[in-house]
Amino acid sequence: MDSAFQHLSQIVQPSDLHRFSDKELRDLANEVRQAILQNVSRTGGHLSSNLGTVELTVAMYASYNIPPDKVVWDTGHQAYPHKLLTGRLPRFDTLRKHKGLSGFLRREEHELDVFGAGHAGTAISAAMGFAAARDRQGTTEKVIAVAGDAAIASGMSWEALNHAGELGTDLCVVLNDNRMSIAPNVGALTNYLAKLRSRPLVQNLARKAKVAIERLGEPAVRAADGLRHGITHYLAPLETGTIFEEIGFEYIGPVDGHDLPTLLEVFRNVRDMNYPVFVHAITVKGKGYEVAEEDARKWHGVVPFDLAACEMVKAAGPVTFTQAFGDATIECAEEDPKVVAITAAMPDGTGLAGYAKKFPDRYYDVGIAEQHAVTFAAGLAAGGMRPFCAIYSTFLQRAYDQVLHDVCLQKLPVRFFLDRAGLVGDDGPTHHGVFDLSYLSPLPNMTILAPRDTTELREMTHWMAKYDAGPTAVRYPRGSSDERLPESRTSIALGKSEVIREGKDLTISAVGSMVSVAYEAAAGLAAQGIEATVINARFLRPLDSETLIGSVSKTKRLITIEENMRSGGFGEACRNALHDAGMGGIPHRLIALPDSFVEHGTQPILREECGLCAAAVIAEAVRLVKAPSR
Ligand SMILES: Cc1ncc(C[n+]2csc(CCOP(=O)(O)OP(=O)(O)O)c2C)c(N)n1
Numbered sequence: 302m303d304s305a306f307q308h309l310s311q312i313v314q315p316s317d318l319h320r321f322s323d324k325e326l327r328d329l330a331n332e333v334r335q336a337i338l339q340n341v342s343r344t345g346g347h348l349s350s351n352l353g354t355v356e357l358t359v360a361m362y363a364s365y366n367i368p369p370d371k372v373v374w375d376t377g378h379q380a381y382p383h384k385l386l387t388g389r390l391p392r393f394d395t396l397r398k399h400k401g402l403s404g405f406l407r408r409e410e411h412e413l414d415v416f417g418a419g420h421a422g423t424a425i426s427a428a429m430g431f432a433a434a435r436d437r438q439g440t441t442e443k444v445i446a447v448a449g450d451a452a453i454a455s456g457m458s459w460e461a462l463n464h465a466g467e468l469g470t471d472l473c474v475v476l477n478d479n480r481m482s483i484a485p486n487v488g489a490l491t492n493y494l495a496k497l498r499s500r501p502l503v504q505n506l507a508r509k510a511k512v513a514i515e516r517l518g519e520p521a522v523r524a525a526d527g528l529r530h531g532i533t534h535y536l537a538p539l540e541t542g543t544i545f546e547e548i549g550f551e552y553i554g555p556v557d558g559h560d561l562p563t564l565l566e567v568f569r570n571v572r573d574m575n576y577p578v579f580v581h582a583i584t585v586k587g588k589g590y591e592v593a594e595e596d597a598r599k600w601h602g603v604v605p606f607d608l609a610a611c612e613m614v615k616a617a618g619p620v621t622f623t624q625a626f627g628d629a630t631i632e633c634a635e636e637d638p639k640v641v642a643i644t645a646a647m648p649d650g651t652g653l654a655g656y657a658k659k660f661p662d663r664y665y666d667v668g669i670a671e672q673h674a675v676t677f678a679a680g681l682a683a684g685g686m687r688p689f690c691a692i693y694s695t696f697l698q699r700a701y702d703q704v705l706h707d708v709c710l711q712k713l714p715v716r717f718f719l720d721r722a723g724l725v726g727d728d729g730p731t732h733h734g735v736f737d738l739s740y741l742s743p744l745p746n747m748t749i750l751a752p753r754d755t756t757e758l759r760e761m762t763h764w765m766a767k768y769d770a771g772p773t774a775v776r777y778p779r780g781s782s783d784e785r786l787p788e789s790r791t792s793i794a795l796g797k798s799e800v801i802r803e804g805k806d807l808t809i810s811a812v813g814s815m816v817s818v819a820y821e822a823a824a825g826l827a828a829q830g831i832e833a834t835v836i837n838a839r840f841l842r843p844l845d846s847e848t849l850i851g852s853v854s855k856t857k858r859l860i861t862i863e864e865n866m867r868s869g870g871f872g873e874a875c876r877n878a879l880h881d882a883g884m885g886g887i888p889h890r891l892i893a894l895p896d897s898f899v900e901h902g903t904q905p906i907l908r909e910e911c912g913l914c915a916a917a918v919i920a921e922a923v924r925l926v927k928a929p930s931r
């Protein structure tokens with residue numbers, strides 16, 4: 302690590318900051334920012350968010366006694382300064398690497414990662430829990446929750462604020478307000494925050510205007526009074542308490558989230574307040590790295606980049622599932638005016654950014670509000686529209702009852718597009734989309750699809766656009782597809798799978814991203830004289846039992862493969878179909894993810910580690926075929 306970090310390299314824990322003068326703390330903040338830039342330019346990760354929380358973190362960690370005081374970070378993608386100020390500089394070059402530091406907070410990684418996250422909106426609830434536990438134990442440590450302006454608009458955040466304001470407990474909520482989500486922030490709350498942000502400006506302006514007018518004498522003062530009345534009518538919301546004060550918090554701000562001396566004064570004062578306090582900090586996402594300040598959206602999640610040249614090049618590889626979905630949605634919208642699309646703060650990640658430009662009045666970004674997104678889509682469907690609800694597999698977990706209660710129970714034709722299904726890679730266990738086949742398959746009226754490649758995703762999207770008989774959900778992985786599959790393909794039909802290879806010795810039935818793995822394994826088995834039938838399942842629900850049973854009754858052996866947990870997944874659905882057909886005794890193996898949370902690392906490394914690779918399938922198939930028949 303560069304010796305330039307003379308202050309940062311002394312930090313083992315936050316109490317070490319107490320040794321520094323305020324000037325040294327400013328030097329420390331500069332070193333933290335440089336350490337982030339130097340490392341993230343090599344490892345990739347989240348950049349602009351972390352550049353925006355440097356001074357906030359230094360000020361909090363210099364003002365509080367951590368531990369026992371606790372800081373709960375919402376989402377955690379902006380907590381690299383926290384990692385650096387808790388002694389992890391020496392390992393910071395392993396960020397998001399397999400077996401290295403996580404890109405989010407993890408309780409098992411460090412004792413001061415008091416609460417893990419990755420999904421937004423949880424910090425204030427968790428902080429409330431810590432505060433309530435403290436109060437019950439009679440201790441006096443301080444608890445702080447730090448949430449961004451998009452995270453604080455999430456439903457859970459308001460459930461927690463509502464509770465905290467009523468309880469009146471000793472809790473500090475810090476709003477890191479940079480007007481950005483990943484894309485520019487959306488919603489009425491962000492407009493309200495903008496009014497609050499303008500408060501110092503308005504107050505200063507009003508003061509200066511008053512002095513200037515008074516110098517002009519009486520007539521001018523009378524005229525100004527009339528004008529002021531008109532202005533205050535508009536600014537009235539600011540004259541009353543802020544919404545945060547109205548629900549029981551002391552509101553402090555807005556303060557400049559990069560003005561370290563002011564922040565130090567604020568937190569040194571706030572620390573002595575033993576009731577709900579809301580600190581509204583105004584920050585710049587990407588602060589201190591010009592290109593990131595100018596385009597915080599592009600520099601939110603970065604691949605390794607040229608720090609000096611300020612250039613980041615995301616390799617233009619084969620078409621991704623995300624792009625295929627985005628393009629297909631545009632095609633569907635061009636064909637059908639009833640198509641509308643919804644994202645929950647992820648226009649770029651879901652591939653809807655292009656659609657939004659072409660159809661701005663048929664596009665909704667509801668913010669980090671997956672529960673609302675789903676039931677909003679249900680209302681749109683009930684109202685006669687064809688809603689495309691694009692939510693990452695992992696984030697849809699947040700809206701499970703809405704899918705069940707508002708969509709499936711009412712058999713409403715909402716189309717769900719679950720990107721990032723399967724192992725996502727560097728984001729790790731909070732983001733792996735490995736439960737959706739299990740959490741969707743029990744739901745009556747739900748149809749579940751998974752494409753073998755990007756071409757099939759486009760075809761499935763068009764098929765879903767026209768399917769009005771009930772809700773549908775298609776799940777697909779992060780990245781692009783493996784184009785080693787045979788080009789021939791049949792058209793999409795409800796509940797029908799596709800046989801892409803015939804063989805007499807065993808049946809391999811795979812779903813989605815695992816079809817190419819199955820096809821590769823079959824080629825490897827053929828080299829050993831074992832001929833496998835490969836089925837591209839296409840539908841997990843309804844399952845094509847006829848094709849499955851038809852094949853297994855000939856080959857007498859079955860292997861299933863899925864990039865999902867085994868429990869409640871595709872393999873178990875196939876096993877049930879065998880059982881229901883009186884073939885439960887057929888030798889079979891269900892290849893799926895292990896019964897644990899999979900760590901972070903690249904997708905290939907993780908898939909191989911979990912046995913979701915051709916070599917593992919071949920080994921399993923050889924064991925199955927060579928096993929003495931019962
Ligand atoms: C429940 C959930 N939905 C979506 C996301 C994806 N996501 C990660 S960070 C982010 C934006 C966060 O904005 P903000 O809270 O303002 O923090 P900032 O990045 O601006 O510091 C989003 C939408 C998530 N992590 N969790």
Ligand SMILES: CC(=O)[C@@H](O)[C@H](O)COP(=O)(O)O
Binds near residue numbers: 378483721725728
């Ligand atoms: C912090 C967060 O949840 C997002 O930034 C997420 O990391 C995006 O994932 P993708 O990079 O797969 O879009």
Ligand SMILES: [Mg+2]
Binds near residue numbers: 449477478479482486
């Ligand atoms: Mg923000």
